[in-house]
Amino acid sequence: MSKVLEVNNLRVDIPTEQGTVHAVKGISFSLNQGETLCLVGESGSGKSMTALSIVGLQTPRARVTAERLELLGKPLNSLSQRQLNQLRGKDVAIIFQDPMTALNPTLTIERQMTEGVMRHEGVRRQDARTRAIDLLNKVGIPQATERLYQYPHQFSGGQRQRIMIAMALMGKPSLLIADEPTTALDVTIQAQILDLIRTLATELDFALLMITHDFGVVAAMADRVSVMYGGKIVESGPACEVLKSPQHPYTQGLIACIPVPGRTTPGSRLPVIDHEKLAVKELS
Amino acid sequence: MNLAPANDPILEIRHVSRTYKFNGGLMKPAHSVKALQDVSISIERGQTLGLVGESGCGKSTLASIMLGLNKPDSGEVLVDGKPVLSLGPLQRSQLIQPVFQDPYSSLNPAFSVYDTLMQPLRIHRSEAQDRPRRIMDMLDKVGFPRQLANARPGELSGGQCQRVAIARALILNPPLLICDEPTSALDVSVQAQVINLLLDLKREFGLSMVFISHNLAVVEHLADKVCVMYRGQIAEEASREALFANPQHAYTKELLSATLLPV
Amino acid sequence: MTTLNTPIAAITAISTEAAPRRPHWIKRCRQNSILIGGGILLLMTLVALCAPLLSSYDPTLQNLDARYSLPFWMEGTDPAHLLGTDHLGRDYLSRLIYGARISLGIGFSVVLVAALIGTSLGLLAGYFGGKVDMLISFLITTRLSLPIVLVALAAVALRGASLTTLVTVLGLLVWDQFAIVARSGTLAIRHQEYIRAARATGASHLRIMLREILPNLRSTLIVIATLEMANVILLESALSFLGLGVRPPTPSWGLMIAEGRDSILFDAWLIALPGGMLCLLVLAVNLFGDGLRDLTGTEVKR
Numbered sequence: 001m002s003k004v005l006e007v008n009n010l011r012v013d014i015p016t017e018q019g020t021v022h023a024v025k026g027i028s029f030s031l032n033q034g035e036t037l038c039l040v041g042e043s044g045s046g047k048s049m050t051a052l053s054i055v056g057l058q059t060p061r062a063r064v065t066a067e068r069l070e071l072l073g074k075p076l077n078s079l080s081q082r083q084l085n086q087l088r089g090k091d092v093a094i095i096f097q098d099p100m101t102a103l104n105p106t107l108t109i110e111r112q113m114t115e116g117v118m119r120h121e122g123v124r125r126q127d128a129r130t131r132a133i134d135l136l137n138k139v140g141i142p143q144a145t146e147r148l149y150q151y152p153h154q155f156s157g158g159q160r161q162r163i164m165i166a167m168a169l170m171g172k173p174s175l176l177i178a179d180e181p182t183t184a185l186d187v188t189i190q191a192q193i194l195d196l197i198r199t200l201a202t203e204l205d206f207a208l209l210m211i212t213h214d215f216g217v218v219a220a221m222a223d224r225v226s227v228m229y230g231g232k233i234v235e236s237g238p239a240c241e242v243l244k245s246p247q248h249p250y251t252q253g254l255i256a257c258i259p260v261p262g263r264t265t266p267g268s269r270l271p272v273i274d275h276e277k278l279a280v281k282e283l284s
Numbered sequence: 285m286n287l288a289p290a291n292d293p294i295l296e297i298r299h300v301s302r303t304y305k306f307n308g309g310l311m312k313p314a315h316s317v318k319a320l321q322d323v324s325i326s327i328e329r330g331q332t333l334g335l336v337g338e339s340g341c342g343k344s345t346l347a348s349i350m351l352g353l354n355k356p357d358s359g360e361v362l363v364d365g366k367p368v369l370s371l372g373p374l375q376r377s378q379l380i381q382p383v384f385q386d387p388y389s390s391l392n393p394a395f396s397v398y399d400t401l402m403q404p405l406r407i408h409r410s411e412a413q414d415r416p417r418r419i420m421d422m423l424d425k426v427g428f429p430r431q432l433a434n435a436r437p438g439e440l441s442g443g444q445c446q447r448v449a450i451a452r453a454l455i456l457n458p459p460l461l462i463c464d465e466p467t468s469a470l471d472v473s474v475q476a477q478v479i480n481l482l483l484d485l486k487r488e489f490g491l492s493m494v495f496i497s498h499n500l501a502v503v504e505h506l507a508d509k510v511c512v513m514y515r516g517q518i519a520e521e522a523s524r525e526a527l528f529a530n531p532q533h534a535y536t537k538e539l540l541s542a543t544l545l546p547v
Numbered sequence: 548m549t550t551l552n553t554p555i556a557a558i559t560a561i562s563t564e565a566a567p568r569r570p571h572w573i574k575r576c577r578q579n580s581i582l583i584g585g586g587i588l589l590l591m592t593l594v595a596l597c598a599p600l601l602s603s604y605d606p607t608l609q610n611l612d613a614r615y616s617l618p619f620w621m622e623g624t625d626p627a628h629l630l631g632t633d634h635l636g637r638d639y640l641s642r643l644i645y646g647a648r649i650s651l652g653i654g655f656s657v658v659l660v661a662a663l664i665g666t667s668l669g670l671l672a673g674y675f676g677g678k679v680d681m682l683i684s685f686l687i688t689t690r691l692s693l694p695i696v697l698v699a700l701a702a703v704a705l706r707g708a709s710l711t712t713l714v715t716v717l718g719l720l721v722w723d724q725f726a727i728v729a730r731s732g733t734l735a736i737r738h739q740e741y742i743r744a745a746r747a748t749g750a751s752h753l754r755i756m757l758r759e760i761l762p763n764l765r766s767t768l769i770v771i772a773t774l775e776m777a778n779v780i781l782l783e784s785a786l787s788f789l790g791l792g793v794r795p796p797t798p799s800w801g802l803m804i805a806e807g808r809d810s811i812l813f814d815a816w817l818i819a820l821p822g823g824m825l826c827l828l829v830l831a832v833n834l835f836g837d838g839l840r841d842l843t844g845t846e847v848k849r
Contacts, residue, residue: 042471043442186338187498191542213471216544243546257476259505260545261528266505269483270476351747377749390740394762403758404748452744 004174004207005031005054008068012049014061023049023062025231031175036201036208038218038239040254041228047211050228051177054209055094056084072174089116093168097180099160103152109136110148113167120171128170135166139196158189165197169204176201179211194220215255219243227251229278250278293326293362294460294492295350295380300324300359302345319345320356321516327509329459332486332493334507334524336500336539342516343496347464350494352376363460374408381453385465387445391437397423397448398433404456418455425488426451426481443474450481454489462494467502479505500543504528512536581842584834591828595647602641604628607796610636618816633806633817642798643824649799650828653714653783654776660718661779662772665725666764670756672726673733683726690723696785703791713792717779724771732764773836777829784825800825 012024024046031037041047053064054076069076071091079087088094096102104112113135114128123131129148136144139162141155152160161181168176178197182190198221201208210221218225222239227248235248246252253273264270302320319342327333337343348354350361352368361368363379371379384390391400401419410418423430426447437445446466453461463482467475479502485491495506503510510527512520512535520533531537594601610632618631618639630640672683702716736742737760745759784801786792793799795806800821807817 042473187500187544188338188538188542191544194544214544215472215546219546220544254473255546257473258546259476259479259501260547261501261504263547264505266524267483269480270505272476272480273473275473348743351743353743353746373746373749373751377747380747382744382747384740384744386740390744392741392745392759392763394759394765403745403750407749407754449744452748456748 002033004033006070010066012053013063027233031207034205036223038210038222038225045228046231047228051179051211055088090120090171092175093173094177095164095168095181097183099164105152108149117170139166175207177209292329294329295327296362297325298359300356302356318516331508334503334510335496337513341513347462378456380460381458383449383453383463383466386469387442390449393437396434422451422455442470460492464496580834581838584831587831591647595651598644602644604638604641606641606645606798645798646800650780654780656714657717657779658772658776661722662725665722666729669726669729670733673730687726695720708794736760770840777832
C-alpha cells in the first residue's frame with residue numbers, strides 16, 4: 001500500500017498579543033491509500049488546525065513548521081502558494097462542518113463544481129459537466145442533470161453536504177480531509193452522510209483524514225484513530241483497540257463520559273475527566 | 285417512576301397546534317407551515333420528560349409555547365394547574381424557566397455573571413440585602429467558582445457559561461425547567477459535567493424537567509419518559525424502558541439505529 | 548519561536564511569505580489618532596469651560612478706537628490684544644475662546660437630542676419589528692430624503708434664529724444615523740437566547756430594551772455620536788455664516804468668518820483664525836471618532 005500523507009513533527013504556532021499560542025506541538029502521523037484515520041479531540045485540542053495546516057489554509061498569522069510534510073512523496077512545505085493552490089482540489093480536498101458557508105450562494109452548483117477541474121486539469125466544460133453529474137448521482141442527489149443548475153439555497157442541509165463531498169471529489173483526490181462534516185446535521189442525516197463517505201472511500205480508494213470530537217463517529221468510520229489533547233497526540237492505534245481498551249487516561253475519560261444505552265445506568269452520574277490532573281501529567 | 289395516570293401533573297400540554305404563516309412577498313405565493321399539530325403531553329411532578337426529534341420538527345416552538353413566549357393557535361398549556369397564558373410574567377417565571385442551547389448567546393455579553401443572576405432578583409423585587417447571598421449560594425450549587433463572579437461571558441468557557449445559565453434559571457426556585465438542547469453545543473467531556481449537574485440539581489430541588497435533545501443516548505440517561513416528535517406531531521410516547529427496549533414508530537427505530545455510539 | 552534542533556535540514560515555514568501580518572504602525576496610528584484627536588478635543592473643551600478665566604476681555608465689548616488691531620506675528624501690533632481685534636474693535640482671542648463654547652456646546656447638545664430620538668426609534672423598530680418597524684423605517688427614509696441645510700434654513704427663518712431653535716432643529720435633523728445603527732443592532736440581538744431568557748424571567752419589554760439591549764449598542768452609539776458631532780459643528784458654522792444660526796454679537800466661529808468676509812483681501816487672518824480653529828476641532832473630533840471606531844471594531848457606514 002502506498003503512503004499518501006506523511007506528517008512528521010508538525011507544529012503550528014500562532015503569535016498573538018499575549019504571546020505565542022502553540023496550537024499544535026509536534027505531532028506525527030501517516031496515512032495509506034484507502035485508509036481512514038480519525039483525529040479525535042475536543043475544542044482547542046488543535047485537531048482542526050492540523051487539518052487546515054496540511055492544506056495551507058491556516059490563519060495567515062499562524063506559523064507552520066514540520067520536519068516532514070509530504071503528500072504523495074511531494075514535500076508540501078517547500079511549495080509556493082501557487083503550487084499549493086494547484087494541489088488543493090486536485091490531490092487533496094477538504095470538506096468543512098458548515099456546508100452553507102462553504103458554498104458560494106451566488107453561483108450555481110455547476111459553476112462551483114466545474115471551475116476547479118477546468119482550471120487545474122484543463123478539462124473541457126462539457127467533460128467537467130459530465131463528471132459533475134456523475135458524482136452528484138453517486139452522492140445521491142436525484143435528478144442531477146437539472147439540479148446542477150440550481151443555487152445552494154435550493155438544497156437542504158444534508159444535500160448541501162452531499163454536494164460538498166461531490167465537489168471535493170471532482171479532482172479525484174488521493175486524500176480527503178473531512179473537518180467535522182456531520183456536526184451540524186441531524187442524527188439520521190449524519191448516519192446517511194457518514195455511510196456515503198465510507199462507501200465512496202472504498203469505491204474510489206482515497207485516503208480519508210476525519211476530524212471529529214465524537215467517538216461515535218470514530219466507531220463508525222475509522223481504521224485507525226489518533227487522540228489529540230492540548231496540541232499533542234496522546235494515543236493512537238487501530239480504532240477497535242483504542243475503543244475497547246484505551247490506554248491514556250484522557251482517552252479513557254473521553255469514552256467513558258458518553259452515555260451509552262445499556263452500558264451506563266440511567267440517572268447515574270457520568271465519569272468526568274479531571275483536566276487538572278491530566279495537565280499535570282502532560283507537563284511532567 | 286412509571287407511567288401511571290398523572291395524578292399531580294406539573295405541566296400539561298393539551299391539544300396544542302401552531303401554524304406559521306408566511307406572506308410570500310411579490311414573486312412567491314403565501315404559504316404556511318404547520319409547526320405543531322394537536323400535541324398533548326403531561327409531566328408529573330419530579331419527572332423528566334425527554335423530547336426528541338430532528339431540527340424543524342417543532343421542538344423549539346413547543347418549548348416557546350410552554351414558556352408562554354409564543355401563543356398556540358389552539359389548545360392550552362397548564363403549568364401547575366394554571367393556564368400559562370393567564371399568568372402574569374412574574375408569576376409565570378416563578379413556575380417555569382428555560383436553559384438554552386448556545387451557552388454564549390444565552391448570556392448577555394454586557395453583563396458580568398453576578399449581574400446576570402441579579403436581573404431576575406431585581407425584576408422580582410426580592411429582599412435587597414439577601415440578593416448577594418442568594419447569588420453566591422446559587423453559584424456554589426451549580427459548581428461555578430465564586431471568584432469568577434465578576435467575569436463576563438466572553439472570558440468563560442462554554443461549560444461555565446452553561447452553568448451560569450442554569451443558575452439563572454434556578455435562582456427563582458421554579459419547580460419546572462425547560463432545557464432546550466443544553467448540551468449539544470458542548471464538548472462531550474463538558475456535556476458529561478452538565479448532565480451530572482442537572483441530575484444533582486434535580487435531586488436536590490425535586491425539579492421537574494423537559495429535556496429537549498436530538499441525542500437519544502443522552503435522553504436515555506436523563507429522562508423518565510420520552511416523547512419522539514416527527515413533523516409537528518408526537519410520533520411516539522413511552523416510558524424510557526419501553527421506548528428503548530421496544531420502539532414502535534418507524535421514525536423512532538430510524539433514530540435509534542442512526543445514533544452513533546462509541547462501541 | 549525557536550527553531551527545532553533536528554538533523555533534518557528541511558525545516559521551512561510554509562506560510563511566511565503569505566502571511567500579511569498586520570503591520571505594527573497601523574495599530575500605533577490608531578492609538579495615536581485617539582490620543583491626538585482626544586487630546587485636542589479635551590484641550591478645547593477645557594478652554595471652552597474656563598473661557599472667563601482665560602480671556603481678559605468681554606468678547607462682545609466694542610472698542611471703536613482699536614479696530615483692526617493686528618495679531619502678534621505682524622508688525623505694529625497692540626500687545627493688549629494678542630490676536631488683534633475685529634472691525635468693531637472686539638478682542639479676537641476672547642471671541643475665539645468664547646466661540647469654542649458655542650461650537651462645542653451646540654455640538655454636544657444637538658448630538659444628545661439626536662441620540663435620544665434616534666436611539667429610541669431604532670430600538671423600538673428593531674425590537675418590535677412588523678408594523679412599528681415599517682413606520683419607523685419610513686420615518687428614517689423620509690428624514691434621509693430631506694436636505695439638512697435647506698430644511699434647517701427654512702425652519703430657522705420661520706422660527707427666528709436663537710440657540711434653542713438651532714439645537715432643536717438640528718437635533719430633529721441628524722438622528723438618522725443613530726436610528727439606523729440602533730435598529731440594525733437591535734435586530735441582530737433580538738433573537739439571541741439571552742433575550743428569551745430575560746422574557747422568561749418576567750422582564751418587561753421596556754426593561755429588555757433599556758437594560759439588556761442598549762448596553763450592547765453602547766460602544767457603537769458612542770462612535771456614531773463623535774462622528775455626528777463633527778458634522779453638527781460644521782452645520783452650525785454654515786448656518787451661522789449664512790446669518791441663520793447664532794445671532795450676533797454672540798461669538799461663533801461661523802459668524803466670525805462671515806463678519807471677516809468684507810476684509811478678506813486686506814485682513815485675511817480674520818477669516819483664517821476662526822476657520823483654522825474650526826478645521827482643527829472637526830479634525831480632532833473625526834480623528835477621535837475614527838480611532839474609537841477602529842478600536843471597538845465598529846462598522847459605520849458614512
